[in-house]
Amino acid sequence: MTQTAEKTDLAQIGVVGLAVMGSNLARNFARNGNTVAVYNRSPEKTRALISEHGDEGAFIPSETVEDFVASLERPRKAIIMVQAGAATDAVINQLTEAMDEGDIIIDGGNALFTDTIRREKEVAAKGRHFVGAGISGGEEGALNGPSIMPGGPAESWETLGPILESIAAEVDGTPCVTHIGPDGAGHFVKMVHNGIEYADMQVIGEAYQLLRYGAGMEPAEIAEVFREWNAGDLDSYLIEITAEVLAQTDPDTGAPLVDVIVDAAGQKGTGRWTAINGLDLGVPITGIAESVFARALSSATAQRAAAQEGQLPSGTITELNVDKAEFVEDVRRALYAAKLIAYSQGFDEIKAGSDEFGWNVDPRDLATIWRGGCIIRAKFLDRIREAYDNDADLPALILDPYFKGELENLIDPWRRVVVAATQLGLPVPVFASSLSYYDSLRAERLPAALIQGQRDFFGAHTFKRVDREGTFHIEWSGDRSLTEM
Numbered sequence: 127m128t129q130t131a132e133k134t135d136l137a138q139i140g141v142v143g144l145a146v147m148g149s150n151l152a153r154n155f156a157r158n159g160n161t162v163a164v165y166n167r168s169p170e171k172t173r174a175l176i177s178e179h180g181d182e183g184a185f186i187p188s189e190t191v192e193d194f195v196a197s198l199e200r201p202r203k204a205i206i207m208v209q210a211g212a213a214t215d216a217v218i219n220q221l222t223e224a225m226d227e228g229d230i231i232i233d234g235g236n237a238l239f240t241d242t243i244r245r246e247k248e249v250a251a252k253g254r255h256f257v258g259a260g261i262s263g264g265e266e267g268a269l270n271g272p273s274i275m276p277g278g279p280a281e282s283w284e285t286l287g288p289i290l291e292s293i294a295a296e297v298d299g300t301p302c303v304t305h306i307g308p309d310g311a312g313h314f315v316k317m318v319h320n321g322i323e324y325a326d327m328q329v330i331g332e333a334y335q336l337l338r339y340g341a342g343m344e345p346a347e348i349a350e351v352f353r354e355w356n357a358g359d360l361d362s363y364l365i366e367i368t369a370e371v372l373a374q375t376d377p378d379t380g381a382p383l384v385d386v387i388v389d390a391a392g393q394k395g396t397g398r399w400t401a402i403n404g405l406d407l408g409v410p411i412t413g414i415a416e417s418v419f420a421r422a423l424s425s426a427t428a429q430r431a432a433a434q435e436g437q438l439p440s441g442t443i444t445e446l447n448v449d450k451a452e453f454v455e456d457v458r459r460a461l462y463a464a465k466l467i468a469y470s471q472g473f474d475e476i477k478a479g480s481d482e483f484g485w486n487v488d489p490r491d492l493a494t495i496w497r498g499g500c501i502i503r504a505k506f507l508d509r510i511r512e513a514y515d516n517d518a519d520l521p522a523l524i525l526d527p528y529f530k531g532e533l534e535n536l537i538d539p540w541r542r543v544v545v546a547a548t549q550l551g552l553p554v555p556v557f558a559s560s561l562s563y564y565d566s567l568r569a570e571r572l573p574a575a576l577i578q579g580q581r582d583f584f585g586a587h588t589f590k591r592v593d594r595e596g597t598f599h600i601e602w603s604g605d606r607s608l609t610e611m
């Protein structure tokens with residue numbers, strides 16, 4: 127062990143895996159007064175970190191896992207920042223072997239929460255603690271202050287809390303980190319955070335699409351619109367960076383950058399997991415699921431090319447026939463409404479997951495720790511916090527009195543925008559499906575009654591009646607009499 131450490135002989139925290147996220151996190155710990163042990167499978171990355179940033183704080187670099195573990199203060203605390211999947215399992219096994227009873231292994235990657243539940247059991251069986259921690263904020267957040275969502279045993283949080291608080295983002299003096307709940311709770315919540323992020327990005331994309339191809343505005347002009355929006359209810363990191371991206375020109379051609387970027391959106395899969403889990407739990411996270419589908423559709427390059435060759439009839443497309451400024455304001459309100467639905471649905475999924483797995487997640491904690499550091503940070507989260515402060519058992523976020531009041535002002539513009547998009551032939555999957563979700567929630571009667579009738583017809587699946595208790599069936603192929611089952 128050659129050291130740059132000065133503060134103590136042993137490190138308060140260790141980081142395994144020194145790609146960009148791991149290095150930035152290690153630097154953040156060091157810059158905040160912690161002695162940090164660092165280790166990477168290939169020693170070149172460790173050496174590069176020390177030579178480029180060793181002067182930012184106290185580091186103890188190691189070239190073997192054993193040296194790394196020996197350089198940690200007890201109970202040892204090591205954060206794994208390696209590729210999700212098999213690499214994470216391999217490193218957990220190495221650390222478990224080298225560590226002792228009571229030491230804490232933290233997985234800071236984007237693990238699937240069911241893997242985290244499994245790993246926690248395996249590690250706990252060997253007397254070590256395992257904490258799956260969601261870390262949001264990308265590279266910049268890891269370096270300057272992320273939002274951190276740790277799960278695992280409450281006991282580990284006692285030890286880990288202060289050190290994580292030392293590197294997390296802060297809003298109004300409150301660090302953006304708290305213990306979310308046992309085993310996989312942290313990674314689950316981070317997964318839904320990412321799902322909400324997909325929806326938030328998609329609704330911004332739909333607003334852009336309408337202003338660009340519906341109202342015929344240029345990217346630079348739309349950038350100004352987003353800048354204005356960022357000064358109001360929509361004030362958020364994603365709106366802010368949208369303005370930046372739209373204002374950017376291509377250094378090669380001078381064209382708006384957005385026009386030279388291939389319109390096929392990628393993903394690493396956390397949005398897809400959120401949608402799959404929503405289906406598993408039976409929670410209608412329509413905004414998130416439509417956003418995942420929208421990315422998939424954008425990347426269906428061959429199908430899109432075939433459809434673009436004039437293959438599919440467009441029907442009658444009408445020009446926008448309203449005042450541009452009014453349309454821009456309507457689009458802002460539609461974006462706000464669809465965003466509200468996506469968050470409301472995301473919080474529903476968190477509640478359902480928390481109930482299913484017995485995590486006792488407090489939605490107020492999320493609204494607090496997502497205010498800074500993470501990609502979905504927004505002023506709006508203060509309102510969400512207030513909503514759950516006023517009623518911790520809100521049946522849905524949109525039923526909070528403040529948000530209901532907002533919806534009064536949003537609903538008509540939202541309907542107008544969905545109609546206009548339809549007539550313009552422009553796709554608005556999340557604006558439109560969120561409106562259907564909203565109207566479904568409000569509807570006194572849903573066609574589910576008819577579906578139950580159909581199910582009883584072809585599969586004798588039975589139905590319930592509105593006028594009395596019991597389970598019923600019609601003898602469809604016989605005399606069509608009613609039988610109580």
Ligand code: ATR
Pocket residue numbers: 143144145146147166167168171207208209210212213216217
């Ligand atoms: P990024 O996307 O930021 O590059 P990543 O692919 O998620 O990061 O993770 C890369 C990190 O995982 C690297 O530190 C890598 O170590 P190497 O530099 O030695 O390649 C680490 N990693 C990947 N597989 C690993 C394994 N089986 N054991 C240990 N570390 C591993």
